[in-house]
Amino acid sequence: MYVRDTIAAISTPVGEGGIGIIRVSGPASQQIAQNIFRAKGNGGLKSHRFSYGTVVHPATGDVLDETMLVYMKAPNSYTREDVVEIQCHGGTLVVSRILSLVIEAGARLAQPGEFTKRAFLNGRIDLVQAEAIMDVISSRTEASLSLAQHQREGLLSQRISAIREAMLYALAYVEALIDFPEEDIDVAVERDVQGRVAPALAELQGLIDGFEEGKVLRDGVSVVLAGRPNVGKSSLLNTLLKEKRAIVTAVPGTTRDVIEEVVNLNGLPVKLLDTAGIRHSEDQVEQEGVRLSLERIPRADLVLFVVDSSAPFTDDDRVILDAIGSKSCIVVRNKSDLTSHCELPEGVTSPVVAISTLTGEGVPELRAAIHRTFVHGKAVDSREYVAVSHARHRDALIKAQRSLQRFVENLAAGVNMELLPIDLRDALDAVGEVTGATTADDVLDRIFSSFCIGK
Template sequence: MIEDTIAAISTPIGSAGIGIVRLSGKQAVSIADKMFSGKRKKLTEAPSFSINYGHITDGNGEIVDEVLVSVMRAPSSYTTEDMVEINCHGGVVVVRKVMEMVLKGGARLAEPGEFSKRAFLNGRIDLAQAESVNDLINAITEKSMEVAVNHLTGTLSKKIRSTRKQLLELIAHIEAGIDFPEHDIEEITVTMVGKRVQKISEDVRILLDTADTGKVFREGIKTVIVGKPNVGKSSLLNALLREKRAIVTDVPGTTRDIIEEVVNIRGIPLKLVDTAGIRETEDFVEKIGVQRSKEMFAGADMVLFMTDASTGLTEEDRDIIKLMNNKNSIVIINKTDLKKKTGFSEINKLVAEKDIVEMSLLTGEGLELLEQKIEELVYAGKVFAQGDVMITNMRHKNSLEKALLSLEEAVNTTNALMPLDCVVIDLKAAWETLGEITGETVTEDLVDQIFSQFCIGK
């Protein structure tokens, strides 16, 4: 049982219409009641899910702010404890003053993620659902929000629990047959076990196959626009952002520093990076920009390589193409509104396995096709319907990989026709590892580490 009462500011610090100070714990209502003055005599008498109008006053009876105080009583609250949310005006001074009074009243400052941690420890949500709360807060596109909400409602947890239940039933059946051979228990052979484990392995593998795409929705994909100077890199950045973010001129070398923006392409969050044109130069400042461009290129998840239809391929283009072999990349032939130089078909041979998009950023032609190619590259031919389970968390991916290894070992053991008690060892390992995802077999240290990544007010 958690005895102390915690408090935190749950809204960003700064000027805003509303600021919220949140309390959770046995003394939450009584602490708020000490500083609240309203038409209702006591917050301690307020029913659950009530919003109470009044004022926060200091020890001298002076009004600090006009507020609305929400009261939520255990167990029907986010943490399953008594909770209070003081909705005051969002000025920096006001919110901090209310927070100071709450702490003086007997609450302690919450640790990062402690409200969600209490919800987990008190059994209202499991660990995967708790982590999805953080994902929902940090969602940068509607698709990433949709995936987070899907996990918050327990879709992933149900899938993991279903798989663990199948494993537990199989383990119990095997052990019952081994421990109580004299009882009338349906006989299960090594071959039968192998088939059932193989089916469970396939289910885990299907989940794992979504991890790379899921990671994109959670973290975004670092996409670098590269090319020689004056091919239209900054124009492409502006076109994808639908705003004039980067300076565009006819002068080669205009972009000398890295420009980074997050853009939503069909629900896919791209961390889009506009780089300085890559070329040999004697200009000291431009040279630094070129070097940074090469560094960003090396660390990119995806590359948009641009070249100029009106000039044909140059040695600078060919040098960049050589660096693209091991990169997920799309080739963009820009300025198709101008007359093409002869011999430009060479690029089809140099980037035979890459998607090529011909476009004119001046007219907008080809922009929609480029977005389609980006979508196809990220999804890699996979189609995810709304509500599908998708792995977005690296911790979940690692647990699934470990579980799959244990299941594959179990299959190998059955193929070798070894005794079933040897198979049980690997099945139990898989069962334990899958439990780490929902928090049913997780260590206290790992729980602390996970919630330390949350904001204090959540």
């Protein structure tokens, strides 16, 4: 249940910084500010105007800090409640002391994501936009940020709203037939209903189909570099990162553990995992590294199978190829600057990219091939690009699609008219789960609990 009390939290990261911000939201916000803030000069707090002054303990008169304070009167605020934000010096102690004073003055400590939850409950944003706010904060590339911003701006919500309108139109038509059976509904109206539902189904399918791309842009992908010792895996890692992260020597088996680093490949967040060279060894430490390498292959989104193009394909290469099996894979023929002696076995259908980590030849093509594996040429930074990026959204849209498809099939089959609204209402409820119109309280709690405190 939504309790309209007043909440407060620190909205800036913990630690030392230029400024710290304490956010307060609720009906007592203005009164709390007036109790603890002493403005320099005349006049009271004016909405959406910064005031300069000091935060003072009302009982002792002690000055806690020199601050700037802004009061935002409802409904023109982030939460659509009265909001106060206090900007003080960014020290851990001073920020904590001011927050404690705000709590003493009548607020309570906010729960994770409670400010954004109030914005949702007060109708300022829907649930898609609320989740997108957290995606904006956690974005790691320009492409993932662009996708999150489009969702935050309501572009995905607009497409879902259009689907919902088509369903409501169909429901109104069916209910009119039920309520007025003696009236002849124009055949053109029925065709109009079918004409609206068909594009809605196509739109649902398009959003569902775009989930995989949206998910990888939001969450990123894991790419394992696999190969036998000294084929150039660590050199490739350093090349893709554009820094020396892994030790590279002529001694086989230098990499003993899995090295993980994140790189931005044309807007795609990619977690690269450089693994130990896979070969038979009597060294117990190297054996453990090989075991970890073989463990990581099935869990990866993509495997870069690195081979030495200047040497013949070996039994160790064959072991790695067998471990990859049907996993998504790109064969990387390294050392392309040397004479080629490596013949891949028959039946290898994975894309092959020739590179040289020494000269840089082929590396741009490899980057493009990795990106192309997950993102198929969409202009993800364009104003028009919208995609579903949460599994929760995808699952709800699939439910809506199935219910709407049943309605279409039942309508065409001449099923009892009184049964048709059931599928339409199920579809509407499923779509409502995405935007928050019909989302259960426990789901809302789970979503907002993943937010940081103060947001």
